[in-house]
Structure formats: structure tokens, C-alpha cells
Amino acid sequence: MDLRKLRYFVAVAEHLHFGRAAAALHIAQPVLSRQIRALEGELKATLFERDRRSTSLTPAGEQLLADARPLLAGAEALRRRVAEAERGSRTFTVGFMPGLIVTGAVRALRARHPQLDVTVLRTSWDDQTAVLHDGRADVSYLRLPADQRGLAVRPLLTEPRVVVMPADHRLAGKEAVTLADLADEHLLQDPEAVPEWRDIATELRTGAREPEPLVRTVEEKLEHVAAGRGVVVLPLSTATFYTRPDVVAVPVRDLGPNHVCLAWDAARRSRLVQEFVAIAEEHAATAQPGASAGLAHT
Known part of the structure; x- marks a missing residue:
């Protein structure tokens, strides 16, 4: 399997647009198209459905994407270890x-x-x-x-989880809350990180969930919490480590560790x-x- 072709395929699969994928790879679009056709020929499978308006993955393409990502990651890990051995470190x-x-x-x-x-x-x-x-x-x-x-x-190990909210939030003075108390809150993180909340969340049941702000770090999440944009659920040690005066952490009685x-x-x-x-x-x-x-x- 040619890893370069696999990288090209993943780029197209992620962008679902040959032009944007080619730009991200810093190659010409015709070159990218030829490489994808060659890969389809090697695999004897159609990987993309294309028309004038859109590009989408076929079932074979979806399967290849699922398998290609760990394969490429493993190849990168191998490269790192070999380079380290060559340096003698x-x-x-x-x-x-x-x-x-x-x-x-x-x-x-x-x-x-x-x-x-x-x-x-x-x-x-x-x-x-x-x-x-x-x-x-x-x-x-x-x-x-x-x-x-x-x-x-x-x-x-395990540790308790808490909900972090603005210091002036209506629930901020509570000794503890329940998941039902949080049903109407906007969660400033991937709902998959808190499956229990996902099951009772009003915004998910009604389809009213707002677009998620691009937040990747705890510090960014707490900035949004302090600004009143929503709440986050964190492990107790994380909430304790990032203590700040404009947010509070409240235990959630029925939330597992x-x-x-x-x-x-x-x-x-x-x-x-x-x-x-x-x-x-x-x-x-x-x-x-x-x-x-x-x-x-x-």
C-alpha cells in the first residue's frame, strides 16, 4: 500500500473537495485526481462519488478512511522511533x-x-x-x-466530576445539583464527553443546540464559562487546578465519576x-x- 496515496485520499475525504485538498497538500489538483484514480485502480473500488456540486465517500471510501487513519498514524510512529534510534537518543x-x-x-x-x-x-x-x-x-x-x-x-483511579458555571449563575450557591437541574444549560464541550447530560439535555432534544465555539483547552472553556456562554463538566482535580474567582465548581449528585x-x-x-x-x-x-x-x- 502506497502511504502517499493514502495521505492524498485522507485529505480528499476530510475536505470532500479536490481543490481544497490539493491546496492543503501543496500539489496541483490534476496530480491529486490522478493519484486517487490510481489508488481506486489498485483497490478495484470506487472511493468517491463526484458531481458538479459535491464530492462524497462511497461505502468503500468510508471503510478505507476508517482503516487509513490508524495505518498512517502507525507509520508516523514508526518513523519517529527509527529517527530516534538513528540519533542514538x-x-x-x-x-x-x-x-x-x-x-x-x-x-x-x-x-x-x-x-x-x-x-x-x-x-x-x-x-x-x-x-x-x-x-x-x-x-x-x-x-x-x-x-x-x-x-x-x-x-x-476514579474521581468525582463537577459542573463549572459563572460565579453569578442561578445555581452557583448550591451545595450540589442534579443532572435534571442542568437540562436547560448549554454545554461548552463535546456532548460525547458527558453522555449522561446528553440523555437529558433540552437543546439536544429540541435540536436547538448552538454552534460550538472553537475551544480546545481548559483555559479557553473557562473563559467562555466566565463570559456566560454556558457550562462545562470537569473532573474535580481539573476544576481545582484551574480555580479562578469568576467561576464556581458545583458537585453533581447523580453524575458518575x-x-x-x-x-x-x-x-x-x-x-x-x-x-x-x-x-x-x-x-x-x-x-x-x-x-x-x-x-x-x-
Whole structure:
């Protein structure tokens, strides 16, 4: 399989427009069209339906897109590891989501392997698993729900979730709220991150959900919360770490805890990964109930 053709295919599939895909790839559109036709010839399948107004994926194209992304990510991870070996460097990268503290486990691995360059990488809801597939991280602390395909996952701990709202919100003075209390709120994050809210949300039942502002970090979400644009649901440790005076965090009585796991590429057979998994489990076992002690920034 020609990885270059696969990259071209993914670009077209994501843009659903040959001209925009060609511009993003910095190649001429006729060249891109020829490469896609060649790929269709190799696969003996039609990947796109095209007319004068639109481009769409065929069932075969949808299947190829689902398989091509992890394949390309794996190829990128391979390239990174080979380049690292060529440089003669030994690095081990630990991904972590906001609010989690990984310092203890990272220091323990460094102590065992003084010649190993152990680094950390802050992730987000959008890329917490992607960093494993493309090789940016060797292991990553995940907050569920997350797409676990192709990954080995080890549960570590749980912690409560809270709703974060403006300090002058009508519910801000409550000791705790319920999901029903939040039914009419606008959630400033992907509803898939809070499936329980999704099931009762008025704006989803009525189709009145507003276009989501482009927010990727906790800091950006809190800015929108403070401005009165909506609320967010966060793990307790994240809300505590990002405390600010113009927003408040309120416990949600009937909202289940956030599950924290350690994940890595299931296809990798690395003794360092397995060693870090054992270290992470040991540190997670010392975590206090309701907190993520034993996990932190370095």
C-alpha cells in the first residue's frame, strides 16, 4: 500500500473537495485526481462519488478512511522511533490530561534509568489517544470516555466530576445539583464527553443546540464559562487546578465519576512501557479518595 496515496485520499475525504485538498497538500489538483484514480485502480473500488456540486465517500471510501487513519498514524510512529534510534537518543514520553499529576511516576522511571530522557506531553480531549497512535507519546494518561481501539488500557483511579458555571449563575450557591437541574444549560464541550447530560439535555432534544465555539483547552472553556456562554463538566482535580474567582465548581449528585486509565499502543512490546505501567499502578494506589494524588505535572 502506497502511504502517499493514502495521505492524498485522507485529505480528499476530510475536505470532500479536490481543490481544497490539493491546496492543503501543496500539489496541483490534476496530480491529486490522478493519484486517487490510481489508488481506486489498485483497490478495484470506487472511493468517491463526484458531481458538479459535491464530492462524497462511497461505502468503500468510508471503510478505507476508517482503516487509513490508524495505518498512517502507525507509520508516523514508526518513523519517529527509527529517527530516534538513528540519533542514538533514548526518550520516553508520558502524555497526561489536564488536572492529572504524573510527577511521581515520571521521577521513579528517571531514577531507574538515569540515561533515559523521560519527558511529558500535555494532551487534550481531541488528541489524548492520537498521541499514542502517531508516536508522540509512549504511554498516556486518559480520561474516559475515549476511543480505545488499538490500545492496551489499564484502569488507575476514579474521581468525582463537577459542573463549572459563572460565579453569578442561578445555581452557583448550591451545595450540589442534579443532572435534571442542568437540562436547560448549554454545554461548552463535546456532548460525547458527558453522555449522561446528553440523555437529558433540552437543546439536544429540541435540536436547538448552538454552534460550538472553537475551544480546545481548559483555559479557553473557562473563559467562555466566565463570559456566560454556558457550562462545562470537569473532573474535580481539573476544576481545582484551574480555580479562578469568576467561576464556581458545583458537585453533581447523580453524575458518575471520571475514570482515569493508562494506555499504550497494544501492538508495542516494550519493557519500558510495561515497567512504567507497574510504576503508575503503584503510584495510583496511594491516591487519596476523590483526588488524583500520585499523578501530576513535572
